[in-house]
Amino acid sequence: MPSALTASSAQAAEACQSGIATYVHDLTTGSTPVLRKYVDWDPLTGNATGSLIDSGVTAELDAYSRFFTGGKGIIYVITSDGQLKTYKDDTATGGSLLTPVHDYGGNWNSYDEVWSGGGNRIFALQTGGALDVYSVDSPSSGSGAIKKIKSLPGSDPAVAAIGQADDVWSAGATVYTLQRGIADKPGSVKAWPYAEAATGSPFAAGSTTVVNGVGTKTRRGWSPGPGTVYTAGDTPDYTGIARSYTGSPTMELANGEVGAGIYGDVHADLASCLATPSEDVKPALGAETPETETPPAAVNDESPDPTPQDPTEFSGTFVLGDGRPAAGLPVQLEAVDVLNDTLGEEQIPALGETVTAADGSWKIQLPETLPDSVKATAAANGGVVNAKATVFGETASDIPLIGTRHVTAAPADAPAATRALVANAADDMEAPEKLLPLTDEMKQEQPEPTEDQYAQSWASRSETTSVDTLGDKPLPEYQSDTGGLPTSDPYVVNGTDIKAMAVGPMDGGCDRVGSKIYAKKIYYTVVGEGHAYWDAKATVDYDSKLSSTVETAMKIGGKWQVDGSVTLGSAMSVTTGYTNRGPYFAKQWKVPLEYKKRKTTYKCNYGRDTYYTYTMMAGRYKVPSGGAVGKYGKDVSSRDGGDDYHRSPKRHRAYVEPQSYFQINKNRSVKWSASVSAFGVKLGASTQYDREHKQRITTGKRKSARHDIWGKNDKVSGKPGVFYSY
Incomplete structure (x- = not known):
């Protein structure tokens, strides 16, 4: 043998x-x-x-x-x-x-x-x-x-x-x-x-x-x-x-x-004998295209932040199910208190009213004199005022519809960082908001799911994976908090598709008669991301105060739909993040935010019909008892390395000299679609870069090959959102 x-x-x-x-x-x-x-x-x-x-x-x-x-x-x-x-x-x-x-x-x-x-x-x-x-x-x-x-x-x-x-x-x-x-x-x-x-x-x-x-x-x-x-x-x-x-x-x-x-x-692949590679050799994982030109050296830009456009206006656009403008509908704007720490009924101050224009758009100026409760909330939130716009309509066949959009504004004299946060929130939510039908199931209060039921949702199941697979890809339009992604058409009501029907103001209108915070829970939310390939180390700083915009969602019937965002600028009085992790390291960083669910009750059709809607939004930074002040998030290392570098636009590329560093501390991060899974629903978020919120890379002393970086959305000295490493 x-x-x-x-x-x-x-x-x-x-x-x-x-x-x-x-x-x-x-x-x-x-x-x-x-x-x-x-x-x-x-x-x-x-x-x-x-x-x-x-x-x-x-x-x-x-x-x-x-x-x-x-x-x-x-x-x-x-x-x-x-x-x-x-x-x-x-x-x-x-x-x-x-x-x-x-x-x-x-x-x-x-x-x-x-x-x-x-x-x-x-x-x-x-x-x-x-x-x-x-x-x-x-x-x-x-x-x-x-x-x-x-x-x-x-x-x-x-x-x-x-x-x-x-x-x-x-x-x-x-x-x-x-x-x-x-x-x-x-x-x-x-x-x-x-x-x-x-x-x-x-x-x-x-x-x-x-x-x-x-x-x-x-x-x-x-x-x-x-x-x-x-x-x-x-x-x-x-x-x-x-x-x-x-x-x-x-x-x-x-x-x-x-x-x-x-x-x-x-x-x-198996080898009969293993070796440690030379520290001076940069990993090459396949046949790579040689560089025909050297990218510029990355330079840390210390110039003053540009003054963003003055965001003193709440604005948005409502459309119908088929994308046509929702024109001529009354809009009600109310403040939302993201920092309220109590459960139970709440008082919500009105901030203004208007009517949607022919293209479905609307604007309401931030009042010069704010109600005392709104003023106190804004002061605790870095000067940012968060609000919710609501619009009602109905088809010619008397099918009622509702649309909501969470929006943000800041006074003209607010700090530049606050105005930049508000401007970024508007950039994150450029898509118009669709009106959805108020169905009979919304006439009954819906029970709060159990933790076991939440665990069965698409968002919760995807949270169990250790790698970020969504990146900044759009979230599904509708989500279920207790199961897979909904597949039924919300615009088919009693067997009839209402998307193409004309919609006008609701006869008798709708009045909010109750608003109650009925659940709150802390969830860790992505606020940063660092990348360090080969000889480098990554640092993510998220210091002193919140500086993030987090999506909100509204449940109409059995479906959750992202309906805008809230901007968080409150003081944390802590420093969190990670320092000098690497080489071959790339992870997100998460901080604990308290999320709340609100039930809103409306009386419509001259008070004859009662409807219940549900809203979810992020609030204050809050460390759970015995919990972490921050946590590592998902692995994002698959976006580093030579393969992705050679696919990147050449104008996005730069390199970092040996034993030096480069950091982003201006503009805003990418918008992470999978920033958090809260109450069985996935929400996105982005962070404002500044001197207290940074992505940084520090390179080693090797000189056999340069350390390359590239911006995702732009050159690294522009608005890259995040930069990757090779």
Whole structure:
């Protein structure tokens, strides 16, 4: 019998490797299944000071197919109908992630687990419990003959342990099994040396526990080569956080968060010997286009902030369901107290009235003399006045409609930073607000969902993932706070589509007869984001006071709809953020804000009909008892690196000199669509950059390559929103 897991003389002479490809069969709920490529840049240390780098390269791999790796860029795929095929990862030379090599056919669906150690053996665990061992001719080609040479019975202790494990993989001549923890009993990773002999079990040496303390949510493991083990969860119901372990004979934790968003089966390309890369080498993850020109050096602009347009006016636009202007409808403007700390009925001062113009727009000047309660609230909110505009109408068939928009203004003599906050809030909410029908279900008060019901919402479920996948993409138009995204058309009333119907003022109108704050809870909300690739470190400062605009939402019937925003400028008397995190680090930063739900009662149609609407909005910065003053948010490192840099507009690029820094402290951040999930609904937010609210990068002393950065929305000295790192 040939010796097991041998390496050719050429392989044996190879230098130890870094930059090992790691592949994840991403089965994240709601996304198209793909094979996703990461790069393990420093596998020998388990990336003790780095992370798995998302290459951004993917290939389609359906949910019912499986894969494993064979080393040398060879990827084995078992198709949904059981055929075994090999592919080559050619992305390093500009080719495909799954370049077809050979079709072996067969029926490999009879195996529960199939894996390779990167040499000339493939292991396949039968559904019945036996372990089949196959030899592979010319494993580095992906086209050599495959034949079964051994079948180990399920009664073999090692085979039985493999069958009971949550995951199994190999690195060279060692088979690893992972058993997750159960309740208060931690799990472990065990190593099983494999040595073929003429007689007896190849696992005669038994096992050694190499990793202790594996958690209850850890179900996946892999190795890029000898001496390093990684573990992670395998579905979005778990953290998706990868950990690394190194050492001998027992491995110790090297990095408690070496990757994020690792959902699905994972296999590394495998190397017979691992190395740490030179600190002076910048990671190159594929065939990159050489630069034809050098971008400008990034310069910290210390010039005074420009004076923004004087935002002393509340304004907005209302439209009908089909986008036509909602013209000639009365608008009522009322103050909202985002800093009220009590539950129960509240008094809401009126701030003005008007009628929508022919294009659906409206404007109301901020009163020169404000009611005392509004004046006190604004003073505690940095001078910002938050308000809600409400408009009512009805179709010719007497179907009532309502539209709301939360808006912001500031006095002409307010500080420049306050006026800038208000101007940014207007920029965030440029889209007009749609009127929605007041349906019969709104004539009944709706019960407050339980925490378990909130947990079933689209927003709550997406919050369980550790990677920000939304970025600044638009949120769904409607959300449910207790389930998936609504699919029914809100403009179909009693079987009739009312979108195209003419709408005029409501006969008899509607009067607000009650307003009650009935629920409040603290949720951590994204207010910053930093990026540090390669040799850099990231800093996010959110100091002294709130300086953010957070979306509001209104529930009409069973659907929540974003209806504007509130601007928060109140004093915090604290400093929060993170400093000098990196390299290979990119995360959001969140602060605790108190969110409140308001029930508003209206009497309409000369008082004959009663309707209830519900509003949600952010308020004061408030640290929960025993809670964190700020928290790390989702991982955003996938937006860094060479692939995204070379796709960025050239005018957005710049570089940072070694041992220097660059920071943004003007204009505003990007608007994070997934800034918070509050009461089962996802809301967006943005932050005003100034001397107390910054994104900063500090580079190291290496000079072999420059550290590049680029703005998302503009050049870094303009209005980039956020800058990324390479």
